[in-house]
Amino acid sequence: MKKRAKFLTNVTDVNKIYMRNVIKDGDIVVDATMGNGNDTKFLAELVGQNGFIYAFDVQPQALEETSRLLEKSGFTENVSLILDGHENILKHVDREVDFVIFNLGYLPRADHNVKTRPETTIKAVEGALSLLKQNGIMSIAMYTGHDGGKEERDMVYSYLEKLPQDEFSVMENIFVNQVNNPPQLLIVEKI
Numbered sequence: 001m002k003k004r005a006k007f008l009t010n011v012t013d014v015n016k017i018y019m020r021n022v023i024k025d026g027d028i029v030v031d032a033t034m035g036n037g038n039d040t041k042f043l044a045e046l047v048g049q050n051g052f053i054y055a056f057d058v059q060p061q062a063l064e065e066t067s068r069l070l071e072k073s074g075f076t077e078n079v080s081l082i083l084d085g086h087e088n089i090l091k092h093v094d095r096e097v098d099f100v101i102f103n104l105g106y107l108p109r110a111d112h113n114v115k116t117r118p119e120t121t122i123k124a125v126e127g128a129l130s131l132l133k134q135n136g137i138m139s140i141a142m143y144t145g146h147d148g149g150k151e152e153r154d155m156v157y158s159y160l161e162k163l164p165q166d167e168f169s170v171m172e173n174i175f176v177n178q179v180n181n182p183p184q185l186l187i188v189e190k191i
């Protein structure tokens with residue numbers, strides 16, 4: 001009998017299900033937390049040669065890793081790698097966008113003190129929401145196991161749950177039976 005692959009592996013993979021469905025060839029997208037560039041590369045595959053990706057990180061190492069990964073995969077033309085905090089998104093992105101991804105927290109195998117923080121994350125989310133096109137989507141993966149993670153999750157959550165429902169739809173994905181601080185994925189659509 002053919003063995004089925006595991007489906008609900010982690011929030012990153014679940015997010016890919018959303019991304020494959022909502023991101024189209026030619027879309028303008030933002031990776032608000034570039035890290036090692038895995039999401040940036042995935043976005044590059046989805047938007048194709050006609051799309052564009054803005055990717056942010058505060059660590060030069062993230063830009064180097066991402067640049068290497070994109071070059072190896074042949075995606076160099078339509079990407080802007082920005083060494084700046086996502087809270088400054090409105091300084092760098094001056095057009096409407098189709099999709100924004102946040103993968104909060106710190107970069108594994110790097111300095112864990114360099115992590116996303118509640119105040120700057122909220123400022124970035126607010127800026128990114130203002131850039132979203134009608135029916136544009138934002139996804140936010142949040143981890144609560146590290147120092148400050150719960151505070152950040154709570155702030156993001158309470159910001160998003162107050163968004164007027166006639167302007168935004170906000171949906172939560174969480175492994176309800178997972179112990180030890182399960183990560184959470186929030187999906188926002190601008191109506």
Ligand SMILES: C[S@@+](CC[C@H](N)C(=O)[O-])C[C@H]1O[C@@H](n2cnc3c(N)ncnc32)[C@H](O)[C@@H]1O
Pocket residue numbers: 032033034035036037038039040056057058059062084085086087103104105106107108114115116117120
């Ligand atoms: C969980 S990692 C992202 C993983 C990444 N998406 C990937 O595919 O490898 C979070 C990243 O956010 C970055 N970061 C922290 N504060 C930031 C800020 N204010 N603006 C943008 N990026 C930030 C960290 O440097 C780290 O690389």
